[in-house]
Amino acid sequence: MVATDWAARWAAYTPKAIAFTDGDTGEDLTYGELNRAGTQLAAHLLAVLGLQHGDRIAILAENNLAYPLLFVAAQKAGFVLIPVNYRLSAPELAYILKDAAPALLITETQFAGLADDACQSSGLSPQRWPLREVLSRKEETMAYTSSWPEIEETDPIFILYTSGTTGFPKGALYTHRMLFWNSVNTALSLVINTESSTVNVMPPFHTGGWNVLLTPLLHRGGHTILLRKFTAGRVLELLEQSKATVFMAVPTMLRMLANDPAFKTANLTSLRYIIVGGEPLPLPVIEEWHQRGIPIRQGFGMTEVGPNLFSLHQNDATRKIGSIGRPNFYVETRIIDKNGADCTTDVPGELLLRGPMTTPGYWQNMDATRNAFHDGWFRTGDIVKRDHEGYFYVVGRLKEMYISGGENVYPAEVERWLEKHPDITDVAVIGVPDEKWGEVGSAFFVPLPGRSPTTETLSEFCRQGLARYKVPKHFTSVTELPKNGTGKIDRRALAEDSAL
Numbered sequence: 287m288v289a290t291d292w293a294a295r296w297a298a299y300t301p302k303a304i305a306f307t308d309g310d311t312g313e314d315l316t317y318g319e320l321n322r323a324g325t326q327l328a329a330h331l332l333a334v335l336g337l338q339h340g341d342r343i344a345i346l347a348e349n350n351l352a353y354p355l356l357f358v359a360a361q362k363a364g365f366v367l368i369p370v371n372y373r374l375s376a377p378e379l380a381y382i383l384k385d386a387a388p389a390l391l392i393t394e395t396q397f398a399g400l401a402d403d404a405c406q407s408s409g410l411s412p413q414r415w416p417l418r419e420v421l422s423r424k425e426e427t428m429a430y431t432s433s434w435p436e437i438e439e440t441d442p443i444f445i446l447y448t449s450g451t452t453g454f455p456k457g458a459l460y461t462h463r464m465l466f467w468n469s470v471n472t473a474l475s476l477v478i479n480t481e482s483s484t485v486n487v488m489p490p491f492h493t494g495g496w497n498v499l500l501t502p503l504l505h506r507g508g509h510t511i512l513l514r515k516f517t518a519g520r521v522l523e524l525l526e527q528s529k530a531t532v533f534m535a536v537p538t539m540l541r542m543l544a545n546d547p548a549f550k551t552a553n554l555t556s557l558r559y560i561i562v563g564g565e566p567l568p569l570p571v572i573e574e575w576h577q578r579g580i581p582i583r584q585g586f587g588m589t590e591v592g593p594n595l596f597s598l599h600q601n602d603a604t605r606k607i608g609s610i611g612r613p614n615f616y617v618e619t620r621i622i623d624k625n626g627a628d629c630t631t632d633v634p635g636e637l638l639l640r641g642p643m644t645t646p647g648y649w650q651n652m653d654a655t656r657n658a659f660h661d662g663w664f665r666t667g668d669i670v671k672r673d674h675e676g677y678f679y680v681v682g683r684l685k686e687m688y689i690s691g692g693e694n695v696y697p698a699e700v701e702r703w704l705e706k707h708p709d710i711t712d713v714a715v716i717g718v719p720d721e722k723w724g725e726v727g728s729a730f731f732v733p734l735p736g737r738s739p740t741t742e743t744l745s746e747f748c749r750q751g752l753a754r755y756k757v758p759k760h761f762t763s764v765t766e767l768p769k770n771g772t773g774k775i776d777r778r779a780l781a782e783d784s785a786l
Contacts, residue, residue: 459645
């Protein structure tokens with residue numbers, strides 16, 4: 287049986303060790319304080335608010351100490367956390383709330399209006415808490431029972447919503463078992479222990495914000511500094527002050543850090559390496575960090591499996607540039623062709639994954655769950671190849687997703703919104719290279735006869751219903767969209783046109 291109360295263990299072992307620091311306020315939480323406050327929170331939610339094992343708690347807030355407190359409460363009492371993307375529009379948020387039906391919605395002050403609009407649109411009225419109610423449990427001393435609900439390792443602790451190829455988000459179930467085995471895979475690949483520390487500036491609504499470093503460090507008794515927003519100068523300052531041993535970032539962040547004036551003088555000697563995920567890191571950026579004596583470890587993962595699945599050792603960062611590395615210890619892999627046969631060396635095929643860190647499926651979505659698996663293996667939708675040394679390379683995506691600044695964007699979702707514009711009859715969106723964000727959206731649209739919507743008007747229309755990172759940077763008016771032999775939009779032809 288996987289232990290599901292990590293805070294209680296560390297409160298017994300190292301109660302005075304700092305578990306979390308709010309990087310914006312400087313407030314610390316020791317493991318003893320984390321366990322006491324998490325216990326009070328769990329007891330209050332059970333006894334006063336009437337929540338039960340399996341009830342969902344949605345959170346709309348930036349990184350702060352409320353998140354680890356809620357995590358501890360969920361490990362103790364079996365609640366299911368739904369960290370929601372605060373960058374979403376009200377219609378997008380309403381869809382998630384209606385799908386998840388949370389018993390409690392916790393909202394930071396600046397997102398209260400968004401939450402109000404989403405609740406009204408969804409027709410739901412969950413119990414509502416301002417974020418300060420979570421943080422106030424640190425001072426509470428109510429009596430609590432020592433008997434918590436029975437928690438199975440297959441019970442979910444998160445529902446993490448990911449955009450889908452149909453344009454509608456899917457709630458990936460993330461279980462206690464997945465937490466444990468992802469931590470084991472991480473610790474075996476990296477050096478994670480009680481001496482480990484990091485600055486976490488990844489969004490709390492992503493598995494990357496929770497499960498690349500935060501939960502593995504919590505499981506191993508390490509120290510995490512939570513930062514609400516990424517600012518290159520502030521991150522460099524915190525990395526130096528805290529003597530962080532490991533840091534995770536997407537390539538856009540590393541480029542901004544390297545371009546900051548403080549980069550050349552900041553004392554970063556405590557960093558053993560930097561973990562990079564989301565998209566390949568260009569060689570010049572790798573070399574910049576290596577010149578500072580800081581190795582780069584390229585990684586690869588996904589919400590539904592892990593996410594710490596592949597790792598490219600820092601010694602191979604330049605020799606195997608472009609590779610996502612080799613599978614982590616308890617990750618099983620297959621590469622199959624369109625007929626389901628295993629591919630040989632250097633032959634591209636779809637990546638399949640299996641292991642104890644794999645999701646059981648999607649929340650209330652049997653069709654998506656069934657389609658996600660092939661003979662017990664999770665279908666990633668990524669096209670990869672494996673070289674003769676066992677190193678993997680991503681060469682394409684079955685899904686048409688692109689990654690902008692570390693955020694996954696699915697064209698179908700953007701297209702579905704743009705199709706609502708009164709001046710557009712047809713539209714297709716693809717990802718194109720961008721110097722700052724890695725990739726951005728490029729929308730090709732067929733206007734109604736006599737209409738000519740501008741980039742500015744289409745951008746504004748998108749911002750009304752889409753998160754900003756999903757809004758295409760480029761809009762091109764065409765008389766018709768290219769089609770292939772089966773009548774589907776020829777996205778490769780659009781990509782070639784964009785490159786001209």
